[in-house]
Amino acid sequence: MSESTGGTRQRIQAVALELFTEQGYEKTSLREIAERLNVTKAALYYHFKSKDEIVSSFADDRLRRMDELIAWAAEQPATLATRRTLIGRYADSMFAGELPKVMRFFEQNQTLLKSLVVGQQMRDRMMRLAGELSRGDESPAAQLRAALTLFAVHSSWFAVRAPGVTDEERKKIALEVADELLARIGDGD
């Protein structure tokens, strides 16, 4: 209860995430975030000790979930069934709650993957996830297919431009295409 001081911290996170995603992290100033919330910059610094700590604050949760997913995958056999379940679980997390927003933020701010520590961690988790999806087939084509599978889930948000498509339908389409790609992994022998 000692943390629920009106939820200002959460409001800062929400506004920052939105502006960082739409305009870019570098182009969004703390002044702009503060103005949207009708507070001052100094108030922001009470809740976060720097600009990039705001990013870490909402990315850490996402990192934890990815770690869980990767750990689970590492214990499974490298079969098509495992890969399908893995991408299915990943898609579930990408279409639930606030997590897709965080992933969209990183997609829009690719250069942060290099300059911020939390960005490097996110990059690392994505590569590990792709590694699990192609485990058992070390061919270059398999690596590409694994990466595209993840991108299929992400890009279903914007690549499917038809009007009136629900989230559930987007997920279904993404998994349909992903399954086709996964089916081609590991059949080289």
Next chain:
Amino acid sequence: MSESTGGTRQRIQAVALELFTEQGYEKTSLREIAERLNVTKAALYYHFKSKDEIVSSFADDRLRRMDELIAWAAEQPATLATRRTLIGRYADSMFAGELPKVMRFFEQNQTLLKSLVVGQQMRDRMMRLAGELSRGDESPAAQLRAALTLFAVHSSWFAVRAPGVTDEERKKIALEVADELLARIGDGD
């Protein structure tokens, strides 16, 4: 001949493109670019009237090539053969000369696609290209496959992590995976 004053303009373009891609457009200052070239900021402003004009200067050429490609595709029948030739030509341009560097720049600076005019133009061309790739099959799945096809060509640069892979091999792998995706477009009837 009146423009060949030592190629300073080209050197500025090359350094800017590299730094913009590696660190991000917003994070790279004109001072930093000038220092790398051992000139002053004012010298940069003799060649380009603003920071974003540097971007336009190397993006315009890329835009022209994409326009040509889109115009060509629009005249062809919406068949699998056309789609395969189209993605093949696109891959050729992505693996030749300086063009891939420009595309990597835009990938790393996604937010510029919104804020810069030339970015909006590039975004528009990519969507048109995807449109040509899925023309004749307006299903959401076809749109997703078309987008993934383009991404397959782009991502072959970083998703294929095996050492010692040549550009030619990357292209071949990308087109192999792209062809599988394209084969699923337009067979809904």
Next chain:
DNA sequence: GTCTATAAAGGGATAGAC
């Protein structure tokens, strides 16, 4: 927990000498 005020630095861009 939020404020005012300010420090310290760096950004893009321009004027005018050479």
Next chain:
DNA sequence: GTCTATCCCTTTATAGAC
């Protein structure tokens, strides 16, 4: 074609009052 010098603005971040 490049320089020095400078303008004006915004940025992140901090100090200290309330």
